[in-house]
Amino acid sequence: MNESPWKDRKEPAGEPTRRLTHGALERTGSDGQALRPAQPVRRRARAPELWLLAVSAVVAVLPLAVNNVNFHHVLIMFLIFASLGEAWNIITGLAGQTSFGHAAFFGIGAYAAAVAYFRHGISPWIGMAAGAVIATAVSAVVSYPVFRLKGHYFAIATLAVAEIIFQLFVSWSYVEGATGISIPVAAEGLATFQFHTSKLPYCYITLAAFVGTVLVFRRVEESRLGYYLRAIKGSEEAAMAMGINPARYKLYAMMISAFITSIFGSIYAQYILYIDPFMVFALAISMKIVLLTVLGGLGSVWGPVLGAAILIPLSEYTRILLGGTGKGIDLIVFGALIVVVACFQPQGIVGLMRSHGRRRAERGVSGDARRDATAVA
Amino acid sequence: MDATDTRAANARPLLEVTGLTMRFGNLAANDNVTFNVHRGEIVALIGPNGAGKTTCFNCVSGFLRPTAGRVVFDGIDITGMRPYHICRLGLTRTFQIVKTLGDMTVEENVMTGAFLRAPGKREAREVAAEVLELTGLLDKRAKPGRSLTIAERKRLEIARALATRPKLLMLDEAMAGLNPTEIKGAMDLCLRLREAGLTLVVVEHIMEAIMPISDRVIVLSSGEKIAEGTPEEVAANEDVIKAYLGEKYHAAS
Amino acid sequence: MHEGCQNPATCPMGRVLSRRPGWGAVPECNTGNPATTGKGTKTNVPSLRGDPRRRRSPLVHVAVGAVGVVLQVLTSGLMMGFVYALVAVGLSIIWGVMDVINFAHGEFLMVSMYSAFWLYTLLRLDPLFSWPIEMAIVFALGYLTYKVIIRRVVDAPGLAALLATFGLSLVLRNLAQFLWTPNYRFLNETLVTDKRLILGPVVLGMPQIVAAIGSVVMTILVFYFVQRTRMGRAIQATSLDKDAAKLMGIDTEKVYAFTFGLGGACVGVAGALLSSFFPVHPESGALYSLLAFVIVALGGFGNIKGALQAGVIIGVAEALGGFYLGTQFKYAVVFLIYLLVMQVRPSGLFGW
Ligand SMILES: Nc1ncnc2c1ncn2[C@@H]1O[C@H](COP(=O)(O)OP(=O)(O)O)[C@@H](O)[C@H]1O
Numbered sequence: 001m002n003e004s005p006w007k008d009r010k011e012p013a014g015e016p017t018r019r020l021t022h023g024a025l026e027r028t029g030s031d032g033q034a035l036r037p038a039q040p041v042r043r044r045a046r047a048p049e050l051w052l053l054a055v056s057a058v059v060a061v062l063p064l065a066v067n068n069v070n071f072h073h074v075l076i077m078f079l080i081f082a083s084l085g086e087a088w089n090i091i092t093g094l095a096g097q098t099s100f101g102h103a104a105f106f107g108i109g110a111y112a113a114a115v116a117y118f119r120h121g122i123s124p125w126i127g128m129a130a131g132a133v134i135a136t137a138v139s140a141v142v143s144y145p146v147f148r149l150k151g152h153y154f155a156i157a158t159l160a161v162a163e164i165i166f167q168l169f170v171s172w173s174y175v176e177g178a179t180g181i182s183i184p185v186a187a188e189g190l191a192t193f194q195f196h197t198s199k200l201p202y203c204y205i206t207l208a209a210f211v212g213t214v215l216v217f218r219r220v221e222e223s224r225l226g227y228y229l230r231a232i233k234g235s236e237e238a239a240m241a242m243g244i245n246p247a248r249y250k251l252y253a254m255m256i257s258a259f260i261t262s263i264f265g266s267i268y269a270q271y272i273l274y275i276d277p278f279m280v281f282a283l284a285i286s287m288k289i290v291l292l293t294v295l296g297g298l299g300s301v302w303g304p305v306l307g308a309a310i311l312i313p314l315s316e317y318t319r320i321l322l323g324g325t326g327k328g329i330d331l332i333v334f335g336a337l338i339v340v341v342a343c344f345q346p347q348g349i350v351g352l353m354r355s356h357g358r359r360r361a362e363r364g365v366s367g368d369a370r371r372d373a374t375a376v377a
Numbered sequence: 378m379d380a381t382d383t384r385a386a387n388a389r390p391l392l393e394v395t396g397l398t399m400r401f402g403n404l405a406a407n408d409n410v411t412f413n414v415h416r417g418e419i420v421a422l423i424g425p426n427g428a429g430k431t432t433c434f435n436c437v438s439g440f441l442r443p444t445a446g447r448v449v450f451d452g453i454d455i456t457g458m459r460p461y462h463i464c465r466l467g468l469t470r471t472f473q474i475v476k477t478l479g480d481m482t483v484e485e486n487v488m489t490g491a492f493l494r495a496p497g498k499r500e501a502r503e504v505a506a507e508v509l510e511l512t513g514l515l516d517k518r519a520k521p522g523r524s525l526t527i528a529e530r531k532r533l534e535i536a537r538a539l540a541t542r543p544k545l546l547m548l549d550e551a552m553a554g555l556n557p558t559e560i561k562g563a564m565d566l567c568l569r570l571r572e573a574g575l576t577l578v579v580v581e582h583i584m585e586a587i588m589p590i591s592d593r594v595i596v597l598s599s600g601e602k603i604a605e606g607t608p609e610e611v612a613a614n615e616d617v618i619k620a621y622l623g624e625k626y627h628a629a630s
Numbered sequence: 631m632h633e634g635c636q637n638p639a640t641c642p643m644g645r646v647l648s649r650r651p652g653w654g655a656v657p658e659c660n661t662g663n664p665a666t667t668g669k670g671t672k673t674n675v676p677s678l679r680g681d682p683r684r685r686r687s688p689l690v691h692v693a694v695g696a697v698g699v700v701l702q703v704l705t706s707g708l709m710m711g712f713v714y715a716l717v718a719v720g721l722s723i724i725w726g727v728m729d730v731i732n733f734a735h736g737e738f739l740m741v742s743m744y745s746a747f748w749l750y751t752l753l754r755l756d757p758l759f760s761w762p763i764e765m766a767i768v769f770a771l772g773y774l775t776y777k778v779i780i781r782r783v784v785d786a787p788g789l790a791a792l793l794a795t796f797g798l799s800l801v802l803r804n805l806a807q808f809l810w811t812p813n814y815r816f817l818n819e820t821l822v823t824d825k826r827l828i829l830g831p832v833v834l835g836m837p838q839i840v841a842a843i844g845s846v847v848m849t850i851l852v853f854y855f856v857q858r859t860r861m862g863r864a865i866q867a868t869s870l871d872k873d874a875a876k877l878m879g880i881d882t883e884k885v886y887a888f889t890f891g892l893g894g895a896c897v898g899v900a901g902a903l904l905s906s907f908f909p910v911h912p913e914s915g916a917l918y919s920l921l922a923f924v925i926v927a928l929g930g931f932g933n934i935k936g937a938l939q940a941g942v943i944i945g946v947a948e949a950l951g952g953f954y955l956g957t958q959f960k961y962a963v964v965f966l967i968y969l970l971v972m973q974v975r976p977s978g979l980f981g982w
């Protein structure tokens with residue numbers, strides 16, 4: 001009796017059928033025109049996976065084709081930040097909760113890997129796993145108070161949390177406080193997660209993690225969770241009226257996001273082999289993640305990838321080229337570019353491509369082309 | 378009739394609202410409102426602007442915690458429960474100010490609701506197709522929510538609510554801003570939903586639309602219930618005419 | 631960490647700290663002049679010399695004269711709080727009127743501090759007198775920022791405005807670094823340098839007193855400006871409902887530009903006041919941005935009185951936290967207070 005009538009629609013013994021469409025389907029639609037039989041919309045849901053395959057194939061070949069240390073470095077940074085953007089995109093792009101505090105999870109991951117080996121001689125891989133678990137736990141604990149806040153209040157709260165965690169690390173002697181940790185050099189190899197002669201192994205490990213991250217994002221986006229998150233972004237009230245508990249699903253999104261972010265923190269630490277709180281907990285890290293995702297396109301799979309593909313080479317190469325002599329010219333250029341993009345393409349590059357695709361589709365006849373244009377983007 | 382069978386089978390009303398009071402500071406937006414809704418009924422909730430209809434919806438559906446009073450749905454006390462719990466029990470509502478999810482397509486909007494009872498995407502899509510067909514939005518399903526007209530948005534609002542497969546659906550001014558043809562369609566839809574076994578509570582301003590389809594009418598004025606009865610009874614009630622209907626219903630009919 | 635640093639320019643800690651991108655190098659470095667130390671908490675009180683901040687346990691203070699010490703900490707915090715409030719008021723007005731978080735707010739402050747520094751160094755103009763110039767400079771900077779950048783993003787979807795102001799903050803900060811090097815600079819012999827006021831157990835540095843008084847006066851002026859003048863009323867109307875304001879014939883474009891300028895003017899004054907006891911460098915504004923965000927949110931967006939009260943709360947909290955838990959935790963305390971308060975009042979202490 002307490003169950004929904006829709007559950008007993010399969011029990012013929014029940015009351016006369018309460019199916020929604022009882023007797024209605026044979027008639028006409030509410031606007032008087034005859035109804036066409038229902039046919040689920042077919043979308044090219046698999047297309048992003050194909051794209052991912054293509055992109056990762058290119059990225060896999062690139063470092064072999066261009067055998068240059070700087071290039072490898074830029075590639076690694078690109079993959080790391082694209083993935084961080086994907087992770088952030090889950091909580092902000094899908095669920096609409098602007099986090100300025102992702103450096104906290106990044107830092108936790110970095111420190112977990114570093115401390116594991118530095119303090120205890122444990123494999124950084126185990127450190128990475130532990131870090132991811134800790135970051136997820138921290139995100140869950142922190143989410144409770146933070147998710148009660150909305151909009152800007154939420155954003156500032158994430159900033160506050162990240163700063164608190166940063167301050168704790170600065171004065172925590174177990175992690176060497178402000179001095180930071182130089183990860184002791186170990187024999188090269190996958191087991192120690194250290195490579196000294198070539199950056200290639202880092203390229204491929206990061207690539208693998210990147211592919212995993214994109215797949216996770218796609219998985220989330222396409223699942224019930226993804227629909228719920230987007231509904232929450234659109235209107236928490238509408239979501240609640242559909243039986244969705246916003247706090248719970250935002251929490252899930254935050255945990256997934258923190259988990260991934262932490263993993264890339266560990267990878268970063270193992271790649272740089274030196275970390276301190278000012279590096280990994282920097283507001284600049286949080287902001288870089290925000291910037292590149294927004295630049296690329298908020299809420300879309302390819303947004304962070306496109307954004308990182310532009311911003312990371314730009315910032316890394318300008319630093320390599322101008323950093324030494326220019327005293328900040330790289331960041332002036334970087335900042336100016338961000339301003340220009342914000343002013344003229346606030347929807348991000350994906351938004352630009354999408355509206356372009358739409359215009360093209362509208363010139364054609366088929367509505368399907370339009371649908372595909374949006375589905376791809 | 379289907380509705381009477383159901384009522385006989387379940388003597389207890391589907392929704393019992395007892396002494397509902399909601400205060401905002403000094404203002405009592407709902408003052409000791411009591412009414413029942415039986416299974417298979419269409420109940421109209423009417424009253425002048427600011428009478429407290431939306432507030433009543435908010436209290437019943439869990440968006441506001443009433444200052445006093447009790448709401449029992451299907452035998453369960455839902456007073457002060459969160460909206461998503463109430464929705465899971467089979468009571469949901471639409472919003473007077475539509476909350477279309479503009480970034481999602483029409484189909485995705487509805488699938489989001491369908492996921493409540495249809496865990497898989499395939500099932501959710503089937504439910505969505507069914508509901509969209511019923512609300513006449515099927516050909517719009519690939520359009521983003523933000524591209525819809527206001528009439529379509531109102532229908533989408535209903536479709537989304539229907540997709541959660543409620544027992545009781547509360548519509549808040551679902552016909553406001555529609556043209557006569559669209560209103561006719563909405564009236565048909567309400568009747569068909571009742572036929573399909575749903576119970577409806579409908580807030581509406583357009584008397585020509587609401588009077589013919591409702592089984593019972595409850596009138597609110599300044600937060601208080603001033604009348605209840607069949608459409609004919611209410612239309613003849615002096616208090617009601619004074620408070621509200623005077624200008625609108627009589628002038629129109 | 632890092633106590634009693636006498637020469638920030640060569641201090642290794644300063645180097646480490648300023649390496650942190652996007653984060654102000656720590657003002658603690660400015661202990662170059664013990665009598666005019668920066669943060670209230672760090673104030674090296676002459677009467678307590680010999681035990682600055684080494685006093686971990688409150689019990690020790692009881693011996694020294696607990697009441698006096700606490701009073702000292704409270705007044706220092708209070709005075710700093712007024713300055714924070716002024717910075718926050720500038721941010722709050724912008725935020726309240728056009729719903730834009732100005733991430734370059736701290737950089738506006740930095741520009742003001744450099745202006746004060748150059749006016750002092752080149753023209754021997756004391757910040758005590760040059761503040762109207764700084765105010766005008768940053769007003770113009772804010773006005774221009776609106777006209778050139780913000781105008782295009784203020785109604786844009788998503789995070790465009792945030793991106794734009796953040797990009798601007800990067801440009802300003804690194805431009806300063808490019809033009810004037812990242813070195814710490816000091817205004818060494820201003821009219822208030824080394825002067826102090828002794829009130830019983832409490833010793834107040836003259837620069838702080840001037841800064842506090844100046845901040846309060848400016849905050850009150852801004853408050854009355856918004857309440858009483860035509861432009862102020864237009865600002866209020868626009869912040870309530872832009873479209874309605876437009877219909878009533880208010881030139882919202884002008885109001886927005888002026889608001890941005892006004893927000894800048896606030897930090898313009900604050901920067902001038904701070905320059906006499908804080909080091910001037912490209913990142914000197916960054917910390918204030920963060921604190922101002924917290925204060926604005928705490929006080930409620932667009933609420934000037936709220937910002938003033940929240941500023942004082944934060945100033946005192948920072949001072950007490952720094953004193954009892956150690957300076958390294960003072961900002962953690964500030965952020966923690968924000969999180970706690972928001973649990974009780976999710977729209978800010980004085981938010982609507
Ligand atoms: N959240 C609220 N806070 C304060 N007053 C409210 C709130 N919601 C509604 N009211 C007031 O309650 C009264 C009833 O409003 P409402 O329920 O929306 O009326 P109706 O839907 O019948 O037009 C109105 O006077 C309205 O101003």
Ligand SMILES: [Mg+2]
Binds near residue numbers: 430431432473
């Ligand atoms: Mg209403």
